Each structure stands twice: as C-alpha cells, then as structure tokens.
Amino acid sequence: MKKITLQEKTQVAKELLKEIEALHTHGETVRFMEVCGTHTVAIFREGIRQLLPKGIELVSGPGCPVCVTDQVYMDKALAYAAMDDVIVATFGDMLKVPGTHSNLWEAKSQGAHIHIIYSPMEIIELGKANPNKKIVFLAIGFETTIAVIAAAVKAVAMSGLTNVFFLVSHKLVPPALRALAKQKEGHLDGFILPGHVSVIIGEEPYGFIPTECHMPSCIAGFDGLEILAAVRDLLAQRKSGHFYVGNQYKSVVAKTGNPVAVRLMDELYEVIDDTWRGIGVIPQSGLRLKGAYAAFDAEKAIPLGPIESGGVPKGCQCGRVLQGLIRPDECGLFGKLCTADHPVGACMVSVEGSCAAWYKYGRAS
Numbered sequence: 001m002k003k004i005t006l007q008e009k010t011q012v013a014k015e016l017l018k019e020i021e022a023l024h025t026h027g028e029t030v031r032f033m034e035v036c037g038t039h040t041v042a043i044f045r046e047g048i049r050q051l052l053p054k055g056i057e058l059v060s061g062p063g064c065p066v067c068v069t070d071q072v073y074m075d076k077a078l079a080y081a082a083m084d085d086v087i088v089a090t091f092g093d094m095l096k097v098p099g100t101h102s103n104l105w106e107a108k109s110q111g112a113h114i115h116i117i118y119s120p121m122e123i124i125e126l127g128k129a130n131p132n133k134k135i136v137f138l139a140i141g142f143e144t145t146i147a148v149i150a151a152a153v154k155a156v157a158m159s160g161l162t163n164v165f166f167l168v169s170h171k172l173v174p175p176a177l178r179a180l181a182k183q184k185e186g187h188l189d190g191f192i193l194p195g196h197v198s199v200i201i202g203e204e205p206y207g208f209i210p211t212e213c214h215m216p217s218c219i220a221g222f223d224g225l226e227i228l229a230a231v232r233d234l235l236a237q238r239k240s241g242h243f244y245v246g247n248q249y250k251s252v253v254a255k256t257g258n259p260v261a262v263r264l265m266d267e268l269y270e271v272i273d274d275t276w277r278g279i280g281v282i283p284q285s286g287l288r289l290k291g292a293y294a295a296f297d298a299e300k301a302i303p304l305g306p307i308e309s310g311g312v313p314k315g316c317q318c319g320r321v322l323q324g325l326i327r328p329d330e331c332g333l334f335g336k337l338c339t340a341d342h343p344v345g346a347c348m349v350s351v352e353g354s355c356a357a358w359y360k361y362g363r364a365s
C-alpha cells in the first residue's frame, strides 16, 4: 500500500466504514475470524473493533505458532534439554511455553544447555563451535517460518555437519481452517486470512473455503485500512452469495505465492496428521522431514523413549480460545491466575497469542 497522509488515511477509513455499514444487515451478528496473531495485535493497535458497527465481531484464531505447539512437544524439548550432550537451540518466545511439569526458562535457570537464537542459520555456527555436543533446534512455525527453516535444514545438509538436528512441529494453516470451518458449532461467518503465510502459499490453497465450506474469505495486510477492506470484502461476499478468496494484500501476496519456497518445502517435508495444543489432531496439518533429510530429524537421531505428558493446566481454556469459541477474557483464569508475567497457558506466552494481546490491549477497550 503506497504511503498516504494521516488525513487521507482517515478519509479512506471513513469511506470503508460507510461501505461496511451499508453491506451489514442491521440487527444481524456476523463473526469473522482473524486467523493470524499479527492481525489480532494490529486490530487492537488500530482500534478496529471499536470502529466496526455493532453486530460485526472479530474473533481471534489459532494463528500464533507458539500457542498451538503441543504440550508433548514441549516435554520432548525439555527431555532433550536434560541431556548432558545436547544443546537445545530455540527462538526466545518458546522459553515460557508450558510443558507438563516445567518450561525451558526454568530448565535454563537450573543449568540446562539452552541457546537462544534469532535466525535458524545460527545453528550452523553453533554446531561447528560445539563438535562434541548434539544441537537440537526447535523447529516450529507456520508456512512463513517453515520456508526459512527449510533453507537452514538444507544448509546443514550441505555443510557436512553431523551434530545438528531438528525437532519439527511445523503447522499448516489451510487444514486448520478446514477443521474450523467444519466445526459443528458453525460459529464463524468468514475468515480474514493471514498475510505472511499467504506470501508463501498464495491464494490457491484456500480454494476449498468458498467451494467446500461456502464461506467468504479474504487475505489481508496488517494496516488498519487493509483489515477494514478485508471486512468489507467478506461482507460483500456474504451479501452477494458469491464466495471466493479475496486478496486485499495484492502488493505483497501473489496469486501463486512464492513457488521457490513451496518447492523447497515439498522437497524436504512430507505432510502428516498433527496435534494442535488444546485442539487435538488435525488431519494433514503437520510436516515431517523426508528422504535423505530425515537423517536430521532429532527424534530419529536421538530417540527419547516414551514421554509422559499431562493434560492442559487446570482451568486453562486455550483450546476454546484458539478455535474462537470463547474470548480470552471469558477464561476464568484470565488476568487473575494467568497474566503476562505468570502465564498459565501458551496463549498468554507469545506477544501474538490471543490471550496476551487481550491482556495487553483488550482490558482497556
């Protein structure tokens, strides 16, 4: 979107809101899910909820990779961190994600070898600097991050390093949307689709939303005007009964996405059923390293044996929050036992988690 002045932006916002008002049936409640955590934050930052007419609700979805990382995965990461000859490499926002009995932050403070990285490529230097240790990188994230980590897996393979491995828990967005759209509750009326993920996969993988699920959907950027334009697009699709995959982020998201990144992902990974925290198994929603790259799968190279994992923390409703069935502030622990300083569930850990965003911005609105 080209740079415009604040005055111009205000004018465009007014026009979009007028169109939204005209497209919305007075007295009807429609619930659109913003799938992506970055959108959740942008919606708060730009005050979008307060601008929309009564009856148009924006519901936060499962688009925060840290939030949907399963508890068993965290227990595996903790088991690796407890091994003397292993260094666990991770992005910093994974540190406070709860495992059954502890988290990586506590393990680190008790002396476990946990190394924070800012770019996946750093694991190559880490592997070279620690030839007598095994490096286990916590490879989580949606399509946007998968493409970057896939490049790191390839770089490790080409480097000849034999002590760097990946504990993979990547998640694919379209299968999660299919599961949400087909929920028996039928509580959603459309999707604001994630901008960053769409840069990689393009429009085509969402094609089932209009054809199979008969729902409106629209890719959006992270500017307030782009989000409002997506809401207008969803309402227009509802009104006309003609559903398609809208794209209000065309400056960045090509119809075909990034074919180079998609080819790289196809080369390295095979699709598997996967468990999403609090939601359960979603068919064909995860990835596993395949072929020659399976040699870099941490679970194959350093088997762990059975992992005993408990259920979600008592009272935590992350699963219902991630599916848009309740708002974060409808969880009984929100703001009381569960805060940004003392998160009980994963949705309060990451800045892009629904509960963390509601805690930071939503309490005042």
Ligand code: SF4
Pocket (backbone or CB within 6 Å): 315, 316, 317, 318, 319, 321, 328, 331, 332, 333, 334, 335, 338, 339, 343, 344, 345, 346, 347, 348, 355
């Ligand atoms: Fe879980 Fe805390 Fe969110 Fe409740 S407020 S759902 S305990 S993360």
